[in-house]
Amino acid sequence: MNRLLQSVHALLRSFRLWATVGGLAITVLAILVLLGHVPMPAVQTFDRLNQDHRLRWQPPEFEPRVLIVDIDEKSLQEQGRWTWPRRTLARLVERIVDEGRARVLGFDIVFAEPEPAGDLSLAEAIRSRPVVLGYYFSRQAGARRIGRLPSSVFEGHAFDGWLLPQWDGFGANQERLSDAARSSGFYNAQLDDDGVVRSVPVLTLFNGQVYESLALAMLRVYGDNPPIALDGQLLSLDAQTRLPLARDLTARVPFAGQAGPQAGRFEYISATDVIEGRVDPARFRDRIVLVGASAPGIGDRHTTPVSIDTPGVEVQATLIAGALAGHMPYVPWHAELTVSLITLLVAGAAALVMPRLGAAGIVLLAAALLLVLQSANALMFGVLDWITPVAAPMMAVVLIAILNLATGHFIESKARQAVVALFGQYVSPKLVQRMAREPAAYPMESQNKRLTILFADIRGFTRIAESMDPQVLREYLNTFLTRMTEVIHQHQGTVDKYMGDAIMAFWGAPV
Structure with a gap:
């Protein structure tokens, strides 16, 4: 069990690492586009249309x-x-x-x-x-x-x-x-x-x-x-x-x-x-x-x-x-350098933070960063008359968000399936769902905790077993253990093991 959960955590850590590396690579690409080392006509077209739209309004x-x-x-x-x-x-x-x-x-x-x-x-x-x-x-x-x-x-x-x-x-x-x-x-x-x-x-x-x-x-x-x-x-x-x-x-x-x-x-x-x-x-x-x-x-x-x-x-x-x-918009000589620094800060922050967020958090952060970029661009134009590019950093934020949403969905779904398969029969469904959503919140390292432990079996089971047909006895045991498991799960307990007619469960630790 521990090895499987540790592999789940390793998978999540690997996802975060590669998503961060991919996000930083996208940031570098956006800066190269800004500095003119990587031609991307669509980015220039967006900047022109964005500026034209602002002038019309x-x-x-x-x-x-x-x-x-x-x-x-x-x-x-x-x-x-x-x-x-x-x-x-x-x-x-x-x-x-x-x-x-x-x-x-x-x-x-x-x-x-x-x-x-x-x-x-x-x-x-x-x-x-x-x-x-x-x-x-x-x-x-x-x-x-x-x-x-x-x-x-x-x-x-x-x-x-x-x-x-x-x-x-x-x-x-x-x-x-x-x-x-x-x-x-x-x-x-x-x-x-x-x-x-x-x-x-x-x-x-x-x-x-x-x-x-x-x-x-x-x-x-x-x-x-x-x-x-x-x-x-x-x-x-x-x-x-x-x-x-x-x-x-x-x-x-x-x-x-x-x-x-x-x-x-x-x-x-x-x-x-x-x-x-x-x-x-x-x-x-x-x-x-x-x-x-x-x-x-x-x-x-x-x-x-x-x-x-x-x-x-x-x-x-x-x-x-x-x-x-005295109102003459212009492209300052340092426009590419200034926006490259903004791209490094904004897209770099997105690359570092987004791998640690869920889908909703990624979308909200991307929307907030896009709003910040457009607001800064409009402020530089309105106050300083600067015409500065904004398409490259916006492109970087969107691509980083898509990267994290796509890879995160794939890897987290795999981790969720593994957790559900492992704990579904031992832990209450609500706790399984919580563990599937946040596997990182349940570390696998050894811990000292004060637990409440339940041992329960059927009184006089030997005498009862001798008087029953084997098939009837099996149904009798299944009914008992199923009902006991349901009650334990209802009270957020964890089933540790089944031992013949006995069941062992505990409270105070999720795994």
């Missing part, structure tokens, strides 16, 4: 300093299909800048094709005024180089070692317009491999020169053209306006809620209402105004975390608003 904050003049369907109906005559756009500039006194006006539009008479009117309208023109770069092989690029802001060698994209062409503004504008900036967005725009380049390299984005150029004009200062991966224009950059000189766009005219993040005004003088000029005073298009078929449109059809002008507006508000 985040309430947008209205930014009063930024306004969008929208070339919408109403504008196309009144002013005609795009492209409009440059004289019409010159009138738009005069309404916003001369009459409205906007602090800066930016175009999320490029004027690449010449219109001699119209170009002259538009150039005169934007000359000596705080107007920033947009343009774009192209990666397509053999892409054309149209228009004239503005002056660069840095020499390319200043960014040796940075992971900068390569461009093959560009679509810039006509030379007359580019020279007349206060500044110009590219409005390219960066597509992730799932086709979603989460970041935009702030600076980029072309032909050995570094150029600034539309959002950055507008922020500089808004701040009276401060110099660009780079400290590590932090771009600063002044003490308040800072943009944390990734190694490819992109910045995360602080999307929130939804996108478009109905989202409530920005004030949208129809371009035709501005052109026709139906808008109070005071609405533009001291504000950053972007001109772009939400009408289908015009301008750039993107899939973003908050919408599958976000106007490109709102992407630029959102980046500007985030920089002004």
Whole structure:
């Protein structure tokens, strides 16, 4: 009996050891995934979806300093299909800048094709005024180089070692317009491999020169053209306006809620209402105004975390608003190291504790740890603007829980069967069930205990046996011993042995 019970305890100890080793191995795997040594695209996909979901649920904050003049369907109906005559756009500039006194006006539009008479009117309208023109770069092989690029802001060698994209062409503004504008900036967005725009380049390299984005150029004009200062991966224009950059000189766009005219993040005004003088000029005073298009078929449109059809002008507006508000989410340089440490603590604790818990305890602990991980991730984003991965440590906790549930169920069921088979005929059913559930609570080491012992037999059994047929005697004994065993079990006793017509039982020890 002792050898069998000792084998049960050894089986449980072996389970705990191997479950712990397996859990620690899963923890190491999760850390290797975080550090990029083991590629696991599903983990990266989960992190992206998790972050996108958080952005969609985040309430947008209205930014009063930024306004969008929208070339919408109403504008196309009144002013005609795009492209409009440059004289019409010159009138738009005069309404916003001369009459409205906007602090800066930016175009999320490029004027690449010449219109001699119209170009002259538009150039005169934007000359000596705080107007920033947009343009774009192209990666397509053999892409054309149209228009004239503005002056660069840095020499390319200043960014040796940075992971900068390569461009093959560009679509810039006509030379007359580019020279007349206060500044110009590219409005390219960066597509992730799932086709979603989460970041935009702030600076980029072309032909050995570094150029600034539309959002950055507008922020500089808004701040009276401060110099660009780079400290590590932090771009600063002044003490308040800072943009944390990734190694490819992109910045995360602080999307929130939804996108478009109905989202409530920005004030949208129809371009035709501005052109026709139906808008109070005071609405533009001291504000950053972007001109772009939400009408289908015009301008750039993107899939973003908050919408599958976000106007490109709102992407630029959102980046500007985030920089002004000082709310720019970013991936800190120590993100992988920080989350690796969290993974070691959380998943390591799960690997050490779960083998000692039952199924319910494992599930509850896993749920609690997952909640802690998500809460910590949300706290780092909400308070510190950190974008940190959470999928790898969550994956580790789930896998460790599954490992312990699967192996624990198999091994404990084997141990339970052994205990029931061994003690079922000697110990009360309730005690057998308790021993099967918690075999470790009943050690097999020798112990000194004070016991109550019962010896019982049938008085005058020899005389009775001589007068009975053997088959009748057997039934007589079975009836007696069965009834005695039932009574002993009812009082939580343990049957030690049967000796002919006698039974021995004791109380005070379960085995």
